Amino acid sequence: QVHLMQSGAEVKKPGASVKVSCKTSGYTFTTYALHWVRQAPGQRPEWMGWILPNNGNTKYSQNFQGRVTITRDTSATTAYMELSRLRSEDTAIYYCARSWFGDFSFDYWGQGTLVTVSS
Amino acid sequence: QSALTQPPSASGSPGQSVTISCTGTSSDIGGYNSVCWYQHHPGKAPKLIMLEVSRRPSGVPDRFSGSKSGNTASLTVSGLQAEDEAEYYCSSYGGSNNVIFGGGTKLTVL
Numbered sequence: 001q002v003h004l005m006q007s008g009a010e011v012k013k014p015g016a017s018v019k020v021s022c023k024t025s026g027y028t029f030t031t032y033a034l035h036w037v038r039q040a041p042g043q044r045p046e047w048m049g050w051i052l053p054n055n056g057n058t059k060y061s062q063n064f065q066g067r068v069t070i071t072r073d074t075s076a077t078t079a080y081m082e083l084s085r086l087r088s089e090d091t092a093i094y095y096c097a098r099s100w101f102g103d104f105s106f107d108y109w110g111q112g113t114l115v116t117v118s119s
Numbered sequence: 120q121s122a123l124t125q126p127p128s129a130s131g132s133p134g135q136s137v138t139i140s141c142t143g144t145s146s147d148i149g150g151y152n153s154v155c156w157y158q159h160h161p162g163k164a165p166k167l168i169m170l171e172v173s174r175r176p177s178g179v180p181d182r183f184s185g186s187k188s189g190n191t192a193s194l195t196v197s198g199l200q201a202e203d204e205a206e207y208y209c210s211s212y213g214g215s216n217n218v219i220f221g222g223g224t225k226l227t228v229l
Contacts (some may be wrong), residue, residue, distance in 0.1 A: 024132065026177070044122060044223065047218045059216050104212050105155045105167060108164075108167075110164060111164050
């Protein structure tokens with residue numbers, strides 16, 4: 001069965017970077033896009049970007065352009081999201097989610113990774 | 120981009136029906152048939168329960184139905200059950216290779 005397993009909770013200081021992983025299993029890694037969506041406390045979910053694992057192409061939300069980098073390791077069937085220059089407003093649960101290429105309906109999600117930014 | 124508007128809460132008794140609305144604009148909901156609904160129980164991964172406005176993924180009970188009129192999409196849950204109590208989020212393609220979400224509706228089964 002399809003499974004997206006994310007790395008554990010992180011606590012970071014303002015200005016630092018965080019890298020969250022999303023290990024996939026149960027399907028062919030290169031045939032679906034992987035997205036990152038975050039949800040800050042009390043806020044609506046916010047789409048951050050996607051990666052096409054077959055070729056590594058990425059697309060980022062303008063809200064995170066320049067601060068977010070999404071990568072993948074096809075041999076490990078794992079995607080990564082790195083967010084730099086962290087500030088307190090980046091405290092949120094970060095999710096990876098799967099979709100068909102070119103689609104934005106997310107049929108499987110990871111369990112979420114809490115990232116806390118605090119001095 | 121504008122966000123999608125959902126009522127913060129909805130409720131119904133077991134067996135009843137409840138409808139949750141999601142209002143956007145002609146640039147998102149009104150412009151595309153790409154509305155999704157997600158069910159989210161606290162501490163668990165969100166679950167896709169509706170895509171393309173009214174298509175249920177395999178395994179989602181037919182008690183869940185979706186529709187759209189103009190810039191407003193709706194999710195109806197019929198025959199409410201205790202396990203339907205959760206947060207429900209809508210999303211829509213917003214153009215320019217982007218997706219936007221609603222603020223969520225907390226559904227309470229009385």
